[in-house]
Amino acid sequence: MQESRPVPFGFLGRIDAAIGRIEVLILSWGVILMAVNTIANVFGRYVFNQSIYFSEELNEFLIVIVTFMGLGYATRKGIHIRMSAIYDVLPIKVRKALMVLIAATTAAMMAVLAWYALEYVQKVASRGRITPALQLPLYLTYVWVVIGLTLASFQYLLTALRNLNFAEEEIYVSYLEVDSYEDPETAAAIRRHNEAAEEDQ
Template identity: 30%
Template sequence: MARIERAFVALNGAILVLVLMGMALILGWNVAGRYLTGNSLTWADEVARYSMIWLTFLGSGLALREGAHAAITNAQDALPTGGQRALRALILVVLFSFFAFMVWVGVDYMNRMAVQRSAALRVPMKWIYAAMPVGFALMIVHLALIAPRYWRAGLQQSDEAALG
């Protein structure tokens, strides 16, 4: 399972790197073309905007995994071990519920935008808005993979052995 998890995280990261590289190449080409030839790509800004949207949603699961989202742990740290575990369980339930709700909302919104097309690329906006349900679905997977470690976080070694 750990091997599958590492592969999943590596694949998620590799996709982010590729999308960011593509965005940087297109924007670099556009800037160079604008200053060297006086012409620019009409669709470059749109590609950059939509790439940034996808990067945000695809990367949010990795940020969740690394604890990079905002968190206030003072109340949690002040609780005894049992209280910490209960609070973490509640947080996990709320996060799973919210992420699932956002997948549902994202799919609904994506389907509503199916007829609209982007201005420069003429791509159906459905594919741009697909970033939201895909990103939240990835967050569900990442959360499911780290949930056991998160739930046990803060326990002493002796406490973990006793809970076995």
């Protein structure tokens, strides 16, 4: 639904690129480990009649990692579901201003959620609770919620900053992804509508 632009130069561009590489690495290995763990557990259960005792707990841990690291990744790629029927027919500058407002508001909400999640992680850590099977500190599971929400907040902030340049016609749904349509008929219809709206102004 979106088309990629070259990575912008500068400090923010380098940070964004570095975080992107880390996210891909963590998500890739998280999915691979879940698959290997599940297959090994099924193999052990039906071949050796013995399940891996920590398999379920490990998968729960990996699901939390993949879910919340995936939140930042989806934000980076601009692939979150959006309700844009009204937004799509607005003039470009209005849409750009709305994107700044939406991204900035979402960044603030993600930051608030990350703060509350951090407080919860600190409470869990202070109680010294551990997981039943792996005997790991329980807070290590929940800390990924904080990381994921923080990364999502950072990505939405970058989106808001990227759209502050009203001299550019492109509207960015993330720091790198331009809001566009793959369907040429839809894209042409929206373009005609916007051109007509600009002529009327």
